[in-house]
Amino acid sequence: MIRIKFLPIISVLILALVLAGAGCLGTGIPADNKTAPPAVFVDYHRAGGIAGVNDRLVIFDNGVAVVSGRSTSAVIALNETDIALISALFNQTQFWxxxxxxxxxxxxxxxxxxxxxxxxxxxxAAETAMPPSLKTVVGELDRILQSVSPQKSAYPTLGLTR
Structure with a gap:
């Protein structure tokens, strides 16, 4: 008989614990704060040469650029003018x-x-087989690489200026 008296009390305690645990989970729907990650706009890699250059420049569509090389690693921000110039150069070369x-x-x-x-x-493209139209794009991308390079003269370019 004693067991029957405690059954409703135990049931109420279990129900109270379940409800208390459910309250901790919250009732709101979390906000979707996910934004799309930036897309790669340009991925540029140059390697070789007498000095054994191995540089990479990745430019994202939001203007953030990651530069890496043997003696350099940096994140820089390009402005809208730089992005527009790069786009124009690719269009002029008819890259596609x-x-x-x-x-x-x-x-x-x-x-x-x-x-x-x-x-x-x-x-x-190999240095000696590069089409002339592509040299302008390479020159601009090299300029960006050189802007963060601690040894600007150690990285050969195609002799192009902006």
Whole structure:
């Protein structure tokens, strides 16, 4: 008989614990604060040369750029003018019509190789086989790399100025 008297009390205590635990979970729906991550705008890699250069520049569509190399690692912010200039240069070169690979007729460890990805298309070009229209794009991307390089003269460019 004693068991029957405690059954309603135990049931009420269990119900109270379940309800108290449910209250801790909250009733609101969490806000969806997720924003889409920035997309890669340009991915530029240059490697080779006598000095053994291995530099990479990744520019995101929000203007943030990540620079990495043997002696450099930095995050910089490009302004809208820089992004617009880069877009214009890619459009002027008709990047989408370029071949995906421009190999040098004779390979050499001293040659620079450039790999550029822009809006899903990748073009790789050896220094001596690069189409003239692509040299302007490479010159601008090299300028950005050099702007954060501690040893500006150690990184060869194609002799282009802005």
């Amino acid at each position: 019509q370029l071949q995906t690979n421009y190999s040098a007729p004779h390979s050499s460890a001293d040659l620079m190789t450039y790999t550029i990805s822009y809006h899903g298309k990748t073009v790789t």
